[in-house]
Amino acid sequence: MYRKFALVTLLFTQLMxxxxxxxxxxxxxxxxxxxxxxxxxxxxNKNGNIKVDVANSILSNAPSVIDLLEKLPKVIVAPxxxxxxxIGKGSPLLYIDNQKADMNDINSLAMEDIKTIEIINNxxxxxxxxGRAVILITRKFSKREGYKVSLTENVAxxxxxxxxxxxxxxxxxxSLEFKANFNYNQIKVWESNGNTFSIPAFxxxxxxxxxxxxxxxxxxxxxxxxYKINEDDYLSVNFSRTAxxxxxxxxxxxxxxxxxxxxxxxxLNTNTENRNHTNAFLNYNHKIKSLGVDLxxxxxxxxxxxxxxxxxxxDFNDVGYELAQFRNQRFGIDVASGRIDIEKTFKNEMKLELxxxxxxxxxxxxxxxxxxxxxxxxxxxxFHKEKNIAAYTQFSGTYKKLNYTLGxxxxxxxxxxxxxxxxxxxxxxxxxxxxxxxxxxxVIDSSNTVSLNYAKTIARPDYSSTSQxxxxxxxxxxxxxxxxxxxxxxxxxxxxxxxxDKSIRLAYYKITxxxxxxASYDNNQKLLTFTSKNxxxxxxxxxxxTLPFKYKFWTTMNVFSASINSIEDExxxxxxxxxxxxxxxxxxxxxxxxxxLYFTAWGITKQQLGIFERTPIFTMNAAFSKTFHKNxxxxxxxxxxxxxxxxxxxxxxxxVSSKGVYFxxxxxVLLTLKYSFGQIKKSDYKEKSIDDNSGRIK
Numbered sequence: 001m002y003r004k005f006a007l008v009t010l011l012f013t014q015l016m017x018x019x020x021x022x023x024x025x026x027x028x029x030x031x032x033x034x035x036x037x038x039x040x041x042x043x044x045n046k047n048g049n050i051k052v053d054v055a056n057s058i059l060s061n062a063p064s065v066i067d068l069l070e071k072l073p074k075v076i077v078a079p080x081x082x083x084x085x086x087i088g089k090g091s092p093l094l095y096i097d098n099q100k101a102d103m104n105d106i107n108s109l110a111m112e113d114i115k116t117i118e119i120i121n122n123x124x125x126x127x128x129x130x131g132r133a134v135i136l137i138t139r140k141f142s143k144r145e146g147y148k149v150s151l152t153e154n155v156a157x158x159x160x161x162x163x164x165x166x167x168x169x170x171x172x173x174x175s176l177e178f179k180a181n182f183n184y185n186q187i188k189v190w191e192s193n194g195n196t197f198s199i200p201a202f203x204x205x206x207x208x209x210x211x212x213x214x215x216x217x218x219x220x221x222x223x224x225x226x227y228k229i230n231e232d233d234y235l236s237v238n239f240s241r242t243a244x245x246x247x248x249x250x251x252x253x254x255x256x257x258x259x260x261x262x263x264x265x266x267x268l269n270t271n272t273e274n275r276n277h278t279n280a281f282l283n284y285n286h287k288i289k290s291l292g293v294d295l296x297x298x299x300x301x302x303x304x305x306x307x308x309x310x311x312x313x314x315d316f317n318d319v320g321y322e323l324a325q326f327r328n329q330r331f332g333i334d335v336a337s338g339r340i341d342i343e344k345t346f347k348n349e350m351k352l353e354l355x356x357x358x359x360x361x362x363x364x365x366x367x368x369x370x371x372x373x374x375x376x377x378x379x380x381x382x383f384h385k386e387k388n389i390a391a392y393t394q395f396s397g398t399y400k401k402l403n404y405t406l407g408x409x410x411x412x413x414x415x416x417x418x419x420x421x422x423x424x425x426x427x428x429x430x431x432x433x434x435x436x437x438x439x440x441x442x443v444i445d446s447s448n449t450v451s452l453n454y455a456k457t458i459a460r461p462d463y464s465s466t467s468q469x470x471x472x473x474x475x476x477x478x479x480x481x482x483x484x485x486x487x488x489x490x491x492x493x494x495x496x497x498x499x500x501d502k503s504i505r506l507a508y509y510k511i512t513x514x515x516x517x518x519a520s521y522d523n524n525q526k527l528l529t530f531t532s533k534n535x536x537x538x539x540x541x542x543x544x545x546t547l548p549f550k551y552k553f554w555t556t557m558n559v560f561s562a563s564i565n566s567i568e569d570e571x572x573x574x575x576x577x578x579x580x581x582x583x584x585x586x587x588x589x590x591x592x593x594x595x596x597l598y599f600t601a602w603g604i605t606k607q608q609l610g611i612f613e614r615t616p617i618f619t620m621n622a623a624f625s626k627t628f629h630k631n632x633x634x635x636x637x638x639x640x641x642x643x644x645x646x647x648x649x650x651x652x653x654x655x656v657s658s659k660g661v662y663f664x665x666x667x668x669v670l671l672t673l674k675y676s677f678g679q680i681k682k683s684d685y686k687e688k689s690i691d692d693n694s695g696r697i698k
Contacts, residue, residue: 125407232287350397
């Protein structure tokens with residue numbers, strides 16, 4: 001046995017370090033081309049905006065774009081991988097080639113197509129008003145006309161086995177270019193959380209531990225057609241769709257004491273769900289040469305549908321399961337939008353940009369609960385309509401050593417929400433808002449730059465919040481959506497200094513109507529509800545230091561962010577806010593024989609945020625990759641090596657004390673094989689999303 005193991009080890013070592021076998025003497029060949037390559041830095045930094053060279057580093061071997069993003073500085077991916085946030089910025093806008101995208105587009109993007117990823121801290125007025133930060137993904141294209149096909153197989157060992165398969169194809173001939181992708185993912189998701197509640201006013205103590213395991217076959221496919229009319233004009237059509245079926249069971253163990261009454265309950269909630277997301281758009285770009293103006297127009301249609309059925313049974317005090325209720329929930333949203341952008345560059349390098357957007361969205365939700373004992377049925381239907389009309393102007397240029405960008409965006413939003421059985425609207429809003437943005441940069445010399453930024457932004461509720469979706473945890477506790485959320489407004493000012501590629505940035509922001517989860521108890525129903533709620537105020541003072549470094553074969557990026565953040569609301573117990581530190585350190589070693597080694601570690605110290613208190617987080621990741629004959633890449637990676645990502649959060653709201661714990665399934669080993677063949681000549685494929693609100697569909 002030991003001899004066999006040694007033989008396998010020897011063969012593997014020889015394969016990893018193999019040199020090409022010497023060939024017989026060949027006749028001299030004429031050189032077709034000479035390629036001069038420069039050494040690229042994996043990370044570059046400008047005033048706190050971090051750009052990552054994915055294509056030329058081990059990061060290109062990540063199993064998916066989401067797995068790649070969670071390894072980048074300041075990016076935090078949710079445990080369910082359905083959303084992400086930027087430290088100190090909240091949810092970012094997502095762009096692919098300067099085109100608006102959402103998580104569905106990110107999930108369907110091929111890793112081998114990515115050239116760079118940029119994390120932009122100070123997006124201009126050209127981006128929609130909800131942009132406090134932008135993640136900009138730029139794709140790469142080869143320089144040889146023809147075709148390219150990429151096959152990817154990724155297996156992940158977590159608590160359960162997961163498999164991801166993908167085929168991506170590009171074809172370019174003359175002025176016509178076609179792209180297509182197909183992904184099939186067989187995913188098994190494990191999720192778990194627990195909480196301990198105390199409600200002194202009613203002499204109640206309760207605690208639970210819930211676990212959910214989901215089987216999720218997922219199909220992601222799409223295609224696009226790009227036609228280059230001439231050097232400046234093009235027409236493009238794009239389509240993408242994600243479809244998945246979920247079968248999942250939620251099991252909950254609960255202890256509940258209400259006065260002298262004590263119950264131990266086991267809850268079984270079996271569910272089936274199907275959801276699909278479809279996105280299609282048509283773009284046309286035209287250069288008016290007589291005026292020196294670039295004109296872009298586009299139409300976009302987006303649809304999302306979700307249907308879920310569940311059966312809930314409870315076992316009180318080990319006497320046997322008894323049927324409690326059935327739940328049927330449906331949610332659908334359709335969004336149509338049109339956009340126009342005009343750009344004029346003057347001879348003195350000043351640039352004027354103008355644009356407008358019209359968006360219309362319609363959502364409907366159906367929610368039904370059928371209880372078994374006593375027999376009863378309750379159902380409600382809710383309709384939501386929203387219109388958004390936006391216009392922006394932006395002017396940028398240079399005066400001596402001063403670079404400046406000034407922008408203003410105006411948006412008119414009209415919202416109507418109504419229950420089918422109601423005679424009057426439940427929600428009726430019509431408001432106009434202005435969003436100024438300004439950026440000034442003083443270039444002292446080739447090594448020193450000082451910058452000042454100001455921005456006012458908005459964050460609107462996701463369209464899914466218009467649904468009446470409710471998750472049954474146990475007979476005493478539910479998670480629920482809130483149809484009455486108001487937009488969140490943020491004012492932010494930042495001062496930065498950059499020396500070569502190192503930077504330091506001091507920022508202050510104030511948020512009105514921030515959204516967090518809140519708790520409320522209804523004694524008549526004996527029911528505790530967690531739901532999203534607008535709090536009164538949030539303030540943050542942040543000092544951030546960004547330190548990239550490269551020495552020979554070693555590249556490292558380090559980010560340190562110290563902040564003091566306070567959240568306030570009259571419904572909550574407010575404690576003194578205290579400083580916390582976010583730290584990130586990434587190390588990439590480029591080794592001989594086309595091998596790369598990668599280590600990263602990041603964490604957050606204890607957070608005391610006025611209302612919320614969160615325990616520290618720390619995690620480490622590693623990866624190793626080897627390229628064989630340019631076309632085959634093999635890699636192995638380890639995520640959350642120390643199994644340290646467990647989130648704990650405590651708060652007191654509406655006299656309900658909550659001590660929650662949220663477990664993640666982030667500890668994993670991943671094996672990836674990528675094989676590509678064929679090449680494409682210089683590609684002109686472009687697409688530009690026109691729906692500024694597509695990210696609100698979740």
